[in-house]
Amino acid sequence: xxxxxxxxxxxxxxxxxxxxxxxxxxxxxxxxxxxxxxxxxxxxxxxxxxxxxxxxxxxxxxxxxxxxxxxxxxxxxxxxxxxxxxxxxxxxxxxxxxxxxxxxxxxxxxxxxxxxxxxxxxxxxxxxxxxxxxxxxxxxxxxxxxxxxxxxxxxxxxxxxxxxxxxxxxxxxxxxxxxxxxxxxxxxxxxxxxxxxxxxxxxxxxxxxxxxxxxxxxxxxxxxxxxxxxxxxxxxxxxxxxxxxxxxxxxxxxxxxxxxxxxxxx
Amino acid sequence: xxxxxxxxxxxxxxxxxxxxxxxxxxxxxxxxxxxxxxxxxxxxxxxxxxxxxxxxxxxxxxxxxxxxxxxxxxxxxxxxxxxxxxxxxxxxxxxxxxxxxxxxxxxxxxxxxxxxxxxxxxxxxxxxxxxxxxxxxxxxxxxxxxxxxxxxxxxxxxxxxxxxxxxxxxxxxxxxxxxxxxxxxxxxxxxxxxxxxxxxxxxxxxxxxxxxxxxxxxxxxxxxxxxxxxxxxxxxxxxxxxxxxxxxxxxxxxxxxxxxxxxxxxxxxxxxx
Numbered sequence: 001x002x003x004x005x006x007x008x009x010x011x012x013x014x015x016x017x018x019x020x021x022x023x024x025x026x027x028x029x030x031x032x033x034x035x036x037x038x039x040x041x042x043x044x045x046x047x048x049x050x051x052x053x054x055x056x057x058x059x060x061x062x063x064x065x066x067x068x069x070x071x072x073x074x075x076x077x078x079x080x081x082x083x084x085x086x087x088x089x090x091x092x093x094x095x096x097x098x099x100x101x102x103x104x105x106x107x108x109x110x111x112x113x114x115x116x117x118x119x120x121x122x123x124x125x126x127x128x129x130x131x132x133x134x135x136x137x138x139x140x141x142x143x144x145x146x147x148x149x150x151x152x153x154x155x156x157x158x159x160x161x162x163x164x165x166x167x168x169x170x171x172x173x174x175x176x177x178x179x180x181x182x183x184x185x186x187x188x189x190x191x192x193x194x195x196x197x198x199x200x201x202x203x204x205x206x207x208x209x210x211x212x213x214x215x216x217x218x219x220x221x222x223x224x225x226x227x228x229x230x231x232x233x234x235x236x237x238x239x240x241x242x243x244x245x246x247x248x249x250x251x252x253x254x255x256x257x258x259x260x261x262x263x264x265x266x
Numbered sequence: 267x268x269x270x271x272x273x274x275x276x277x278x279x280x281x282x283x284x285x286x287x288x289x290x291x292x293x294x295x296x297x298x299x300x301x302x303x304x305x306x307x308x309x310x311x312x313x314x315x316x317x318x319x320x321x322x323x324x325x326x327x328x329x330x331x332x333x334x335x336x337x338x339x340x341x342x343x344x345x346x347x348x349x350x351x352x353x354x355x356x357x358x359x360x361x362x363x364x365x366x367x368x369x370x371x372x373x374x375x376x377x378x379x380x381x382x383x384x385x386x387x388x389x390x391x392x393x394x395x396x397x398x399x400x401x402x403x404x405x406x407x408x409x410x411x412x413x414x415x416x417x418x419x420x421x422x423x424x425x426x427x428x429x430x431x432x433x434x435x436x437x438x439x440x441x442x443x444x445x446x447x448x449x450x451x452x453x454x455x456x457x458x459x460x461x462x463x464x465x466x467x468x469x470x471x472x473x474x475x476x477x478x479x480x481x482x483x484x485x486x487x488x489x490x491x492x493x494x495x496x497x498x499x500x501x502x503x504x505x506x507x508x509x510x511x512x513x514x515x516x517x518x519x520x521x522x523x524x525x526x527x528x529x530x531x532x533x534x535x536x537x538x539x
Contacts, residue, residue: 023289025336027383027409032391036402049394052402056391057461060384072516093538095463099527102520119293123329126291126300130322130329138325142304146290178528183538185527187463188501192519194458195505197384198451202506206451213455218494224392224453224460228385231452235445 001087008161010041015079015157016150023146031055034078044086050094051082058098060193070112076105080160087164095186096179119145272313273351281309282340282421296331303328309347327356334367335374337413340421342366381446382412388457462498467537
């Protein structure tokens with residue numbers, strides 16, 4: 001599939017918007033969202049959804065960066081990976097697109113650290129502008145990082161789309177056994193995302209919930225919304241009855257304690 | 267408090283919404299410092315009117331290092347505005363501004379990054395996998411409506427109740443984030459069992475002595491009988507162990523996974539699902 005110049009520009013603009021949205025905290029810089037835009041622009045939403053979803057799950061834990069640290073960027077699989085899968089016309093699966101795009105995600109991560117470092121001189125210029133009471137210049141400098149992000153995003157998206165035929169030629173040189181291997185690896189990569197997020201959230205007391213989720217999914221093949229509902233039911237039960245133990249120790253009536261915990265909830 | 271107030275409800279709302287701009291000037295020297303003063307710009311402009319020197323000085327003071335969670339920032343800026351409106355100078359406001367930075371970063375990050383985002387991301391990614399075209403749009407809506415509600419809520423809280431609220435806020439947040447974590451863990455465990463794909467490709471035929479037919483032994487089917495999704499769960503547990511106990515970085519995990527995937531696939535032990 002050929003990507004026209006206009007499509008490449010649109011993909012550039014979409015990447016620019018999504019990447020800038022990361023600073024605004026509007027969650028556009030997620031694989032699921034990034035790939036959806038690519039799918040709409042290239043007219044292949046099903047492939048884009050498959051790529052976006054598998055990468056979203058794999059990158060769920062990568063977004064975990066405590067205060068100011070930069071994680072690998074979802075633009076890798078969200079834009080580059082999705083482009084690879086769509087333009088290959090079915091030869092590259094969503095899982096192998098994810099595996100192939102990891103180097104890009106890491107490269108963009110370094111690029112972002114570079115931008116933040118580049119911006120480290122801005123506060124000084126802003127202070128200088130304020131000393132001169134030049135408020136327009138001050139506001140310009142205070143918005144400079146987001147502008148740089150948009151520019152970087154545009155070039156990532158545009159160049160990614162524009163060089164896709166070259167990238168496809170490179171990918172074609174990869175032997176079939178390696179592509180199959182990458183596809184298998186791509187299927188395993190989400191394990192890292194789940195494990196990362198679990199390592200932050202999981203406490204000993206929450207292990208029953210992990211078992212509940214596994215059992216519902218593996219033995220009963222419950223859809224995810226169903227799992228969320230079961231999880232909510234048990235979590236609420238725990239919440240409403242957890243105060244009871246202490247109350248029972250002193251009085252036998254449980255009514256007061258449930259009312260208390262309801263008050264706290266509201 | 268005495269005297270007429272300069273700021274109206276609308277001013278508080280505007281500053282609350284400007285929390286989206288907190289990272290517009292993010293950099294590695296003062297982090298969100300530039301952003302903080304940018305968020306407060308219209309408020310200071312209104313407060314100091316034509317006194318350009320005072321405005322410039324206030325903005326400059328507020329460019330000092332700052333780093334907190336954008337969704338909980340309105341709580342801080344509302345208090346800051348109320349204090350500035352009451353005539354407090356920067357040193358007084360600074361005490362509270364800096365005291366709130368850490369706790370709200372902790373509460374905010376754990377709630378928005380480790381509870382809300384993973385929950386929505388996993389739910390809508392799996393909807394997308396089952397072919398719901400608009401799942402990415404729903405994801406954006408759910409995420410942003412929730413975060414906007416938090417911003418508006420804490421912004422109004424900060425305005426109305428002042429500094430005494432922070433203790434109660436953090437205890438309530440602890441309960442809410444615990445409940446959210448329970449749901450999140452249930453969902454993520456379920457997803458790990460569903461979406462991590464590992465399939466054993468080994469099959470072999472055996473001819474039993476005396477029997478006429480041959481039977482095909484499929485290792486994956488045998489595993490499924492013991493426990494469905496056994497390999498994906500074991501592999502996720504291995505990753506968890508490496509992160510938690512061995513402190514492996516993401517890079518090492520990705521490299522390990524790619525190598526394991528390629529090698530096991532080349533040896534025909536694993537096949538694509």
